[in-house]
Amino acid sequence: MEKDISKAKVLVCDDSMMVRNKMKKLLTAYGFTQINEACDGAQAVEKFADIIPDITFMDIVMPEMSGVDALRLIKTNSPDAVVIMATSVGTVGNLSEAIKLGANDFLQKPVDDEQLYRLLDNYFKKEN
Amino acid sequence: MFTQFFGSYLLNKKIVSPANLRLALEKKDSTRVKLGVLAINAGYMTAKQVDAVHRKQATVDKRIGDIAVEMGYLTEAQVEELLSSQKTGCLLLGQALVDMGCLTNEEFETVLKNYKKENDLTDKDFSEESNEKTENVISSFFSLEGEYSDYCSEYVNILFKNLIRFVGDDFTPLVNAEIGDNDLTVIQELCGDFSAVSAISLDDKAAAVFASRFAEEEVTDMDYAKDAISEFLNLSNGLYNVNISESTGKEIGLTPQESTTASAVKSIKAKFTLTIPVEFTFGTVIFTLAVI
Secondary structure (H helix, E strand, C coil): EEEHHHHHHEECCCCCHHHHHHHHHHHHHHHHHCEEECCCHHHHHHHHHHCCCCEECCCCCCCCCCHHHHHHHHHHHHCCEEEEHHHHCCCCCHHHHHHEEECCCCEEEECHHHHHHHHHHHHHHCCC | CCCHHHHHHHHHCCEEEEEEEEHHHHHHHCCCCCCCHHHHHHCCCCHHHHHHHHHHHHCCCCCHHHHHHCCCCCCHHHHHHHHHHCHHHHHHHHHHHCCCCCCCHHHHHHHHHHHHHHHCCCHHHHHCCCCCHHHHHHHHHCCCCCCHHHHHHHHHHHHHHHHHHHHCCCCEEECCCCCCCCCEEEEEEEEEECCEEEEEEEEEHHHHHHHHHHHHHCCCCCCHHHHHHHHHHHHHHHHHHHHHHHHHHCEEEEEECCEHHHHHCCCCCCCCEEEEEEEECCCEEEEEEEEE
């Protein structure tokens, strides 16, 4: 899948406002203009249905509903959704469960620009 | 991490005052480790010889290394080796204290020798900081023993590495400190084979600096500071979980972090409570690991 960044919609799901702000800064610098946020797993599922983002970043440890449970619901309804797990708890157990549920990739927190952009380059093409 | 424990050693032995240690920690990054301190650390010169070279340098316009070679204390190869050797944090801290006049070269020589001997550390350990040696230093500092000592020393090891990486290396572990009644406090539960409540407590002033450093932006709003501090605890616990799962094959679940009060942390009914206070140059931060 290669999409034009300026038209792409992003959903950032994390209970930390600081992390969401950092992600927004990095994503804006990459060229995204449509960045949406969710602060827990339940809100992530709701917003996903509402927006149908082209790419979703999902934390794992969140209140209300964990990122893994949110991933399960999102993938049940939208099997083609691109969901990237962005977490500090990148254990084999967590990751293999997320992969089984259809997660597309994994980012180790704290997410830095290099790591994020390398991953995004696989999904989006930039306009010259 | 030996730098931080070296700082504690200097405090506990009452070799430097807390105020001077704080100042030296602030200065160490802009400090240049001089040949004398390097030669003392390597055991190539005694402090007395270093002092003699410095006295000689005041009378002639020559480099310290050249004078040391002329006086027969060092070979040219040793000078080269010392100048290209790794300037560890301990040496930077020691040099800062010598430059401030808090320690003489002779005192530095004695204290460094004793610190290495008491903790069974070699120069190689200083530059490599192996987990095994680090956890030995941690266990002995916090008097860890018994059933939970391995989990606890690994917890502190990961925590301190994360503090150094994401907040700063200008801190000193303390043996004792009491959580202030009004301290901003966040907890997160770890559940699995090893179940515990982890907490971080700090006053508003320290919270603002801690959060600003971690978030890499100026933080003045206390709710935002709490959010950033909460994320630090989650990050450190998450990385601890990754380590535990890699070393034991078992995973620990993490609950979402919660804001709470200092008294709630103090009243946790635990099998064993490890208090991990650290004195940063901007204030005291107290971590708690209550095994439940």
